Amino acid sequence: MVRILVFALIVLALGSGFAWLADRPGELSLVWQGQRADMSLMVAATLLVSFLAAVMLAWWIVRVVLTSPHSIQRYFRARKRDRGYQALSTGLIAAGAGDASLARKMNARARGLIRADQEPLIHLLEAQAALIEGRHDEARQTFERMADDPETRELGLRGLYLEARRLGANEAARQYAERAAEKAPHLPWAAEAALEYRSQAGDWDDALRLVDQTRSTTSTDKAANDRRKAVLLTARAGGRLEADPRGARDDATHALKLSENFVPAGLIAAKAYLRENNLRKAASLLEQLWKGQPHPEVAKLYVRARNGDSASERLKRAEKLEGLRPNNVEALIAVSEAALEARNFHLARDKAEAAARLSPREGIFLLLADIEDAETGDQGRIRHWMNQALKSPRDPAWTSDGIVASEWMPVSPVTGKLDAFEWRAPVSQLDGPVEEGSANPAEEAIRTLPPIAVTAAKAEAASQPVAEKVQTIHIEPAQKAEKKTSDKTAEDKKQAGSIGEEKPFFGGLPDDPGVKGEVRKEAASAFRLF
Structure with missing residues (x-):
């Protein structure tokens, strides 16, 4: 487009010049070696322009003749390179589709048309073809050569990492991931793998350092990074709770700032305050955590925060939690358990039945069985509540990858994934569809409760x-x-x-x-x- 514009401007300038000369006629006389030549100014300008055009044409012809061997060579080289890239592209597509024979054939053709040191993708095609055919040793050797080349280092390290994971060589996989994270911290797979390995080893300081290093280089959003750092801080705080309560408290409170209402961090911070005999701050933190997310472990720690309290005093603390979150299942359960310890059977039964109406589950019916055993001792009524517990969904717990843990853990013991545990009901069986208009199981259980047996x-x-x-x-x-x-x-x-x-x-x-x-x-x- 620019060339066309320049050509149009040149033609326009020549036309304007000739038009200007035509409006101003004149004569031009040239004497050279005793010869006199007379011509008009228009003819002289035409001869001058024609001479310049002839010189330019002659120079172009000479240049083409002189550079033709190189141009021809470059043409054939470009054609050969294009054929090589076409073979390379076809081979990569075949490798991705699982066609080993075509991938191997295209790899050989690409190597004949393109030099491997000029195009690193040939090594990738060779490694992929070897993996498809099951020649893992050759593929691993190719990945090692790629790892030594600065241009293909990350690609080679990823291939070596995947091969080590396939063989179960976790230590080798960790070394490759650490090496890739050190050279290229912006790679998500390298950062994730290195973080998981450091977390599995309990190296929380290095894991936190890696998170801070990759915060500005990876594309992960800020919320995910804050959550990950909060989990690592909580894990470190849990390990320091017994030996260094103050350090554990600082880590846990920092984790709460990054991830609000993170129950494990709040529990560790409250326990640290209690070890420092600071009951007021521990209670305030637990109350704030309870307002955001009522959790049974929060209620248990809050009710039993002070040693030596009587059962009636623990009942008052449980009722205070219920006042913060009224009509909540966990609050009702906490009050019912505290009332049972205080031998207030009427209040314990009322709260437990109210909790069962809101969320009929195993633990609530077991609590009703305990209340029945302590109040009446009627075996028929106790068996009635136990039977309801067997038919009810399980209570929420810390679960991950099919594992139910008694307490929160930062890393899954099955997959090694960070922040894998969730507070939810374990999946024990597939529940059938609930029929419309069906009665509440708790209401049905209370209605069918047998009367107290007369001895x-x-x-x-x-x-x-x-x-x-x-x-x-x-x-x-x-x-x-x-x-x-x-x-x-x-x-x-x-x-x-x-x-x-x-x-x-x-x-x-x-x-x-x-x-x-x-x-x-x-x-x-x-x-x-x-």
Whole structure:
């Protein structure tokens, strides 16, 4: 386009010049070696332009003749290179498609048309063809040559890394990943692999250094980098909690700044505060964490934050958590467990049933079974809640790659992936579709709860007159010691009056056949302790 424009400008200038001369006619006389030549100015200008054009044409012809051998050679070289690149492209496509024979054929043709030191892709095609045919040793040797070349170093290291992973040589794979991350930290695969290996080895300082190094070179967004750094800081804080609570607290609080409401970091920070006897800051941090994400481990640590608290005091702390997040399943469970420890069975049952209505799951029904066992001891009702627990979904836990852990871990023990554990319900079985209009399992369980079984002793006591019931009434634990003392005094007096008379037996084992004769009659009229 530029050449056409320049040519048009030259033609326009010549035309304008000739037009200007035509409007101003004149004569031109030239005397040279006794000869005189007279001509018009227009003819002289025409001869001058023609002479210049002839000189330029002659120079072009001479130049073409002189440079023709090189031009011909360059033409054939370019044609050969084009054919080589065409073969290389076809071979790479064949290697990607899995056609080993065509890839090998195109590799040989490309090597004959292009020099390997000028085009590194020939090494890649050779390695890919060897991998397809199963010649892994040759492919590995090719990748090693590529790793030694600065132009193909990253490609060769990646090939060696993948081969080491395939063979299970984790240490070799780690060396290749570390080498690639050192030479080219902007490579995502190298940074990820090196980070995983350092995390598996527990080298948190080097892992954090690598994250800071790759923060500005990789294309990963800021949120993902902050989350990754928060996980590493939390892992380091967990390892330093016992020996260095202050350092663990600093790491955990820094992790909370990077990833808000990260429960493992908040728990470690609160434990560090508690080890420093700073209950106020620990409670404030746990309350803030609870507001963002109610978690059972947060509730457990908050309720039992202070050693020596009574059960009623722990119940008050659990109720405070419920006030922060009302109508929440985890808050209801925390209050129910604290109420059970405080022997407030009515409150424990109400909160547990409310939690079951919101989220019927295994742990809540087991809690109801514990409440039933502590309050009534009715085996039928206990088995009812246990049966509901067997049919209900499992409680949320720290899970990763099919593994359920008792506590959070920074790295998956199966794949070695960083930040793989999630707080969710483990997948135990495929749940069937829920029918529309079906009743809540908790409501159904509460509705079908069997009544408290009436024992034979209770039935006998109910049929006795009031005067006799006084003798068979159930004695509360606080009155048992006093009753036993009076019984012992009576027995001593009886033994002093009649030495030969047998002493009645009380409080035998459930399967004790008892005593015979007159002793059994005497025991029937005595107070029943059990």
